[in-house]
Amino acid sequence: MNIYARFETAFRRARDGAALVCPGGEDWTYARLIAEVDRAGAALAAWGVGVGDRVLVQTEKTPEAVALYLACIKSGAVYVPINTAYTKPEVDYFIADCRPALFVAGGRFDADVPVAVLDDQGAGSFWRTAATPVPTVARADDDLAAIIYTSGTTGRPKGAMLAHANLISNAEILCAAWGWRDDDVLLHALPIFHVHGLFVALHCAFLNATPVILLKRFDVAALVAELPRATVLMGVPTFYTRLLDDVSFDAASCTNMRVFISGSAPLAEQTFAAFEQTTGFRILERYGMSETLMNTSNPLEGERAAGTVGFALPGTAVRVTDDDGYELPRGEVGNIELRGPNVFKGYWQQPEKTAEAFRDDGFFVTGDMGTMDGEGRLTLVGRTKDLVISGGYNVYPKEVEMLLDEIPEVVESAVIGVPHPDFGEAVVAVVVAEDGVDQARIDRFLGTRLARYKHPKRVLCVDELPRNAMGKVQKNVLRETYANVLET
Ligand code: MCA
Numbered sequence: 454m455n456i457y458a459r460f461e462t463a464f465r466r467a468r469d470g471a472a473l474v475c476p477g478g479e480d481w482t483y484a485r486l487i488a489e490v491d492r493a494g495a496a497l498a499a500w501g502v503g504v505g506d507r508v509l510v511q512t513e514k515t516p517e518a519v520a521l522y523l524a525c526i527k528s529g530a531v532y533v534p535i536n537t538a539y540t541k542p543e544v545d546y547f548i549a550d551c552r553p554a555l556f557v558a559g560g561r562f563d564a565d566v567p568v569a570v571l572d573d574q575g576a577g578s579f580w581r582t583a584a585t586p587v588p589t590v591a592r593a594d595d596d597l598a599a600i601i602y603t604s605g606t607t608g609r610p611k612g613a614m615l616a617h618a619n620l621i622s623n624a625e626i627l628c629a630a631w632g633w634r635d636d637d638v639l640l641h642a643l644p645i646f647h648v649h650g651l652f653v654a655l656h657c658a659f660l661n662a663t664p665v666i667l668l669k670r671f672d673v674a675a676l677v678a679e680l681p682r683a684t685v686l687m688g689v690p691t692f693y694t695r696l697l698d699d700v701s702f703d704a705a706s707c708t709n710m711r712v713f714i715s716g717s718a719p720l721a722e723q724t725f726a727a728f729e730q731t732t733g734f735r736i737l738e739r740y741g742m743s744e745t746l747m748n749t750s751n752p753l754e755g756e757r758a759a760g761t762v763g764f765a766l767p768g769t770a771v772r773v774t775d776d777d778g779y780e781l782p783r784g785e786v787g788n789i790e791l792r793g794p795n796v797f798k799g800y801w802q803q804p805e806k807t808a809e810a811f812r813d814d815g816f817f818v819t820g821d822m823g824t825m826d827g828e829g830r831l832t833l834v835g836r837t838k839d840l841v842i843s844g845g846y847n848v849y850p851k852e853v854e855m856l857l858d859e860i861p862e863v864v865e866s867a868v869i870g871v872p873h874p875d876f877g878e879a880v881v882a883v884v885v886a887e888d889g890v891d892q893a894r895i896d897r898f899l900g901t902r903l904a905r906y907k908h909p910k911r912v913l914c915v916d917e918l919p920r921n922a923m924g925k926v927q928k929n930v931l932r933e934t935y936a937n938v939l940e941t
Pocket residue numbers: 642643644647648649650670671689691692716717718740741742743746843844845846847876879905906907
């Protein structure tokens with residue numbers, strides 16, 4: 454089944470109800486959303502987008518961008534959203550990799566594929582034709598709905614292929630797990646180019662046709678202003694630390710709220726405790742990945758334990774294994790592996806990478822390390838993959854190192870994640886360089902090549918990098934040595 458058919462059934466029931474509530478802009482009812490999806494669908498058809506074609510999208514968060522997403526899946530195209538922070542060379546890579554039938558960009562862009570513009574007001578050359586209702590294309594369970602790029606340890610992003618059935622089952626399971634209600638109101642401040650803001654947040658609301666307060670971006674003042682009419686907030690830990698730092702945020706802001714959900718990065722136990730102290734709410738932490746959507750969740754009813762990501766969601770099998778894939782006794786630390794209807798179909802045009810990621814019995818090896826207690830509660834304790842999670846964005850050091858090593862004065866570099874008061878963790882580069890390399894030089898070089906959030910927040914020059922007997926750079930030593938460089 455096409456997931457849009459599920460949404461549309463709910464949308465029709467709630468025709469006159471608020472769909473997208475846009476502070477400072479025009480609100481849309483669900484009837485309007487249905488019509489706008491048809492308008493976007495007609496535009497896609499006019500651009501020649503057919504069933505199974507990829508549509509690469511790098512646009513601001515507008516109601517029209519939401520309609521474009523829904524129109525893509527409705528018409529059987531494959532939606533490929535990318536971060537608005539990506540630079541031209543980064544976007545060129547995605548174009549070359551997924552060969553989209555259409556690239557919908559936020560502004561003018563030169564490419565060897567058709568480019569349509571949908572600007573930050575939701576206007577632009579994308580709108581080619583008058584609205585004509587487009588049919589909802591029937592899709593089999595394994596047919597792709599989206600490709601979500603995730604960077605890899607090689608420094609080259611891989612496209613995780615998600616099918617309609619992945620999206621439908623995960624959305625249904627989350628609605629049940631989090632007790633979604635018809636009178637819920639979702640406060641939405643996440644970007645819509647990642648699984649968290651797009652599939653987790655919007656799909657829960659759309660399956661139930663509940664109102665979504667659509668903030669263009671995360672802004673504490675706007676969030677605090679909207680909280681009194683919301684019941685559900687989903688955010689990365691930075692949302693919660695920034696709320697706690699804001700003097701206007703207190704228990705009174707939350708009187709209408711039902712649940713605060715956190716994910717995409719580890720929620721510090723002190724944040725969990727401080728939030729409970731300020732508001733009385735225990736943040737519900739859950740665990741997911743682009744490849745697998747949501748895997749585990751703390752319970753809605755029952756003990757939400759700080760520092761853990763809760764229990765396997767219904768239908769998802771979670772195990773902790775040794776390096777050969779054998780399940781370890783409860784309480785031991787090992788690789789987290791998963792199997793279930795949420796798990797993706799593999800990496801786009803990368804059969805070897807896909808094969809490497811799965812065990813023979815179909816379990817996906819996440820690259821996260823964890824431990825499971827006797828009751829089945831999972832705690833994340835680290836990663837086998839070299840990855841930095843900064844404010845909920847994944848940054849693979851290799852990608853940054855490859856660029857740093859292109860700078861003529863740089864002899865070698867090592868990129869690490871260190872604690873950051875706002876982003877939880879942030880990127881730091883340790884470089885061996887000939888005279889004359891400083892932060893400004895590196896920022897200038899990276900400026901047109903790498904999304905800003907991946908730039909090192911600090912560059913440290915050293916005479917040599919610490920290496921083990923095998924000659925491998927000891928990143929653990931660097932992380933310990935420079936643990937405090939971003940603390941202030
Ligand atoms: C912005 N900057 C960052 C980050 N965000 N630096 C490091 N890490 C970040 N996450 C930098 C900008 O480059 C800029 O640098 C400066 O901070 C201010 O930028 P601005 O855009 O104003 O920042 P912001 O609006 O305050 O953004 C912070 C944010 C945002 C709200 C925490 O990063 C965010 O929305 N994060 C959520 C990401 C997310 O949705 N992740 C889900 C993916 P300069 O001033 O130097 O130019 S993971 C997922 O989907 C999985 C499946 C899951 O489980 O959920």
